[in-house]
Amino acid sequence: DAKTTQPPSMDCAEGRAANLPCNHSTISGNEYVYWYRQIHSQGPQYIIHGLKNNETNEMASLIITEDRKSSTLILPHATLRDTAVYYCIVRPERGTGGGNKLTFGTGTQLKVEL
Amino acid sequence: NAGVMQNPRHLVRRRGQEARLRCSPMKGHSHVYWYRQLPEEGLKFMVYLQKENIIDESGMPKERFSAEFPKEGPSILRIQQVVRGDSAAYFCASSFLAGDPYEQYFGPGTRLTVT
Numbered sequence: 608d609a610k611t612t613q614p615p616s617m618d619c620a621e622g623r624a625a626n627l628p629c630n631h632s633t634i635s636g637n638e639y640v641y642w643y644r645q646i647h648s649q650g651p652q653y654i655i656h657g658l659k660n661n662e663t664n665e666m667a668s669l670i671i672t673e674d675r676k677s678s679t680l681i682l683p684h685a686t687l688r689d690t691a692v693y694y695c696i697v698r699p700e701r702g703t704g705g706g707n708k709l710t711f712g713t714g715t716q717l718k719v720e721l
Numbered sequence: 722n723a724g725v726m727q728n729p730r731h732l733v734r735r736r737g738q739e740a741r742l743r744c745s746p747m748k749g750h751s752h753v754y755w756y757r758q759l760p761e762e763g764l765k766f767m768v769y770l771q772k773e774n775i776i777d778e779s780g781m782p783k784e785r786f787s788a789e790f791p792k793e794g795p796s797i798l799r800i801q802q803v804v805r806g807d808s809a810a811y812f813c814a815s816s817f818l819a820g821d822p823y824e825q826y827f828g829p830g831t832r833l834t835v836t
Binding site: 641645648649650651652653656694707708709710711712713714 | 725754756763764765766769776777779780810812814824825826827828829830
């Protein structure tokens with residue numbers, strides 16, 4: 608599985624955009640980038656995923672660099688409820704067997720403050 | 722559409738007892754995954770099941786742990802003769818199909834405490 612590297616922690620002021628980086632320099636052509644978050648021991652929550660193009664949904668935006676070696680998750684207007692551990696996961700290609708499981712790293716602890 | 726449901730939410734067992742954890746996937750999902758999160762650690766994959774079949778159990782401990790997903794009813798993760806090191810949060814996830822781009826949706830987890 609492609610390895611991901613994330614900063615261990617980040618702070619963000621409430622109402623500002625939170626930009627969470629992820630490095631995945633060994634990603635291969637058909638591997639997707641997924642983002643999940645875990646709010647204080649709750650079950651992980653799916654946020655967004657992408658392959659090559661930038662993606663946006665009601666929760667966040669995902670910006671993937673052209674060479675796909677890194678990505679950034681953007682929470683446009685962070686609130687206190689966005690305080691959580693954010694996991695960037697590279698998922699092996701479907702059908703390879705490894706795509707059946709998510710490999711969670713240590714993630715980034717995002718703290719949103721007033 | 723109800724999400725993934727797990728019960729019990731909290732389970733206390735004494736060493737040597739059996740623990741049975743249940744997971745009901747989201748409606749329409751036939752793929753179930755179990756993950757374990759030890760205290761202060763990340764989530765680790767344990768097993769992936771489809772109805773009546775274990776597809777990938779590469780993350781399951783070799784002894785005392787078993788999982789099933791019968792044709793009818795919830796998926797069960799069973800831990801026999803529990804030990805203190807089994808104390809953890811156990812999360813179940815489900816998906817419509819396996820692999821990307823089908824995301825896995827997680828339940829709230831079962832927190833097992835072994836005394």
